[in-house]
């Protein structure tokens with residue numbers, strides 16, 4: 001433990017003047033104790049891993065920008081989190097199966113779909129599964145950064 005933590009004389013904390021009070025080691029200690037618990041309970045997606053995975057497995061069919069001229073085999077992923085399934089107007093090839101699916105894409109519905117699209121939505125033409133939960137969460141975390149307007 002940092003030595004300053006103990007070098008505050010013999011007075012109790014409450015009687016020490018502010019100038020003698022050294023908050024930093026305490027805060028560092030508190031952060032070190034709290035942080036692992038927070039991350040374990042609410043694991044943060046690794047956006048960079050999601051970006052790389054998407055580029056390798058999804059980018060050949062799905063655009064991630066609003067600029068024309070990108071891949072057109074699948075609908076654009078811009079703004080996908082928050083929009084209705086099969087709702088990109090300028091993507092003409094949606095299957096009746098996906099149109100009928102009826103969900104709004106969220107972290108949860110994307111997680112269910114991407115685990116195995118062809119099993120979840122029989123008849124869809126979206127072929128690529130992400131069976132690993134961590135990889136799936138990372139890719140969805142990345143998709144959530146693709147806001148409309150960018």
Ligand code: HEC
Nearest residue numbers: 057058061073074075085086087094095098124125126128
């Ligand atoms: C071979 C091309 C292809 C690849 C690779 C591909 N997709 Fe798709 N994706 C599609 C097509 C086609 C659709 C439309 C499916 C339909 O209408 O049934 C689609 C639909 C989707 C949808 C629903 C979009 C909407 O507007 O409702 C999501 C989300 C999606 N794909 C994510 C991904 C992710 C993530 C990956 C990589 C793990 C991926 N796709 C890889 C072709 C592809």
